[in-house]
Amino acid sequence: MHDPIWDTPERLALRESTRRFTEREVVPNIAAWEEAGALPLSLHRTAADAGLLGVGFPEHVGGAGGTAVDTWVIAEEMIQAGGSSGLLAGLFTHGIGLPHLITAGDPRQIDRVARPVLAGDAIVSLAITEPEAGSDVAGITTRAVREGDEYVVTGAKMFITSATRADFITTAVRTGDAGAGGISLLVIDADSPGLEVSAPLKKMGWLCSDTGELRFDQVRVPAGNLIGAENSGFLQIMQQFAAERLSLAVQAYATAQRCLDLTIRYAKERQTFGRPIATRQVVRHRIAEMARQVDVARTYTRAVAERWQAGDDVIKEIAMAKNTAVFACDRVVDDAVQLHGGMGYMRESEVERHYRDARILGIGGGTNEIMTEVVSRLLLA
Structure with a gap:
């Protein structure tokens, strides 16, 4: 039985293209990717060329348009064609790593981060969880201190999806007092001096989705990398x-x-x-x-x-x-x-x-x- 919203003619076509992509690009390779512990960047480019990677993101930022329902149609069909939730976690990490930046709307950040990510040429991850703060987002302790035109970041993150492949990391940091009101978001380049990325963590599942730990030791981040207003991160x-x-x-x-x-x-x-x-x-x-x-x-x-x-x-x-x-x-x-x-x-x-x-x-x-x-x-x- 077709759902009138989830199975419009356009979404039925999206399902078909997603199924073809999954059967051609994913099914023959997913076991090898699980052994390798990560997805190749080439898969991101192939998904972008197929018109799938940017779905759910506006065209004016480099996306393919569509709504959240379209992204869920892709998720349904990719899993049901032989993919997995682990594959989705690795291939579509930008689904959690980009929205804050795009909503904030800074043209420089969009050009430098969002466009290459949505083109499949770069990877962005989201770093919130810490060794002592998981579900308690308001309890994060990674500190960002403003010094002139930079923030100096010190702290640690763990269980970060796509951390070992990321080019950019949307990072929750404490810029103010304790509690929810003192948190901000910074986009941090993964090759920044003082940022240490662990080897991929060994997990029970999601084997083709790399997961890592991050350590920030006096990492200097341009103030222009602040996403939205300071202390609005929570x-x-x-x-x-x-x-x-x-x-x-x-x-x-x-x-x-x-x-x-x-x-x-x-x-x-x-x-x-x-x-x-x-x-x-x-x-x-x-x-x-x-x-x-x-x-x-x-x-x-x-x-x-x-x-x-x-x-x-x-x-x-x-x-x-x-x-x-x-x-x-x-x-x-x-x-x-x-x-x-x-x-x-x-x-x-x-x-x-x-x-x-x-x-x-x-x-x-x-x-x-x-x-x-x-x-x-x-x-x-």
């Missing part, structure tokens, strides 16, 4: 969290749908005791339950996303959508591995990759527990 970060959380919810239900599709195919082909396992009630009922959870997660997340796109205040509902989709994904990927049996435990099985990759979705962008706290506070305010 608000800028919070304004972008809604889109990030919805994106993770979309990735969760898309991953669940892909695992459901793979499991249905496998259940029809795999035979035990002379007949396909799809003929056995215990298997059929588990698949039916998988389908129910996928459908509920997709339907609710899309409904919330449409309200958010229309400008409604849906912070509570976004938190509920993320948890709904994540919980469904956790259950479905687990069932998919179980129904694939021993093959589901093998690296050559696609459901094994999704099982590993899905685990981060309930942590990134606000943990399940933080989402529940957001809901409870707004319900009981």
Whole structure:
């Protein structure tokens, strides 16, 4: 059944082009990229040439136009054509690294950072999380002290997506007093003297998405690299969290749908005791339950996303959508591995990759527990 907003003629064409791109460029190479621990920059250029990398960003800054829904259509189709949420994290890191800068609208920053990133010639990452501050964004301690026409940055960041490949890093720093009101955003060149980037961290999943630690030791950053007004960083970060959380919810239900599709195919082909396992009630009922959870997660997340796109205040509902989709994904990927049996435990099985990759979705962008706290506070305010 087609959704009138998510399956317009233009978005059906976008789905088709995304599927062709994924089947041609991603599926034959993703296992090798996971072994390498990162994506090649050439993939970014290829995605830009295919008209996918800049979707969701205005044409006047070098993007391809479209809305957040178009980016989620790409995410759905890329996963369902054989990609993964880890692939999306590495290829579309600019989805979290650029919006603050583009919203601020400084033409020099847009020309120097946004245009080459959206052309696939450079990579930008977002650095917020610290060793002692994850979900507590207001607690960050990386300090930026103004000295003339520069900021001097000292501190550390961890779990930073695409950090080891980044050319630019949108970085949350403390320019004022303690708390949310003292945070600013700076775009920092990755080759700045005093900035140390770790080797890629070894993770459970998202293996083709490199993750690193950053250490800033008296890193001098031009004052012109300040994104927006000084001490407005917390608000800028919070304004972008809604889109990030919805994106993770979309990735969760898309991953669940892909695992459901793979499991249905496998259940029809795999035979035990002379007949396909799809003929056995215990298997059929588990698949039916998988389908129910996928459908509920997709339907609710899309409904919330449409309200958010229309400008409604849906912070509570976004938190509920993320948890709904994540919980469904956790259950479905687990069932998919179980129904694939021993093959589901093998690296050559696609459901094994999704099982590993899905685990981060309930942590990134606000943990399940933080989402529940957001809901409870707004319900009981």
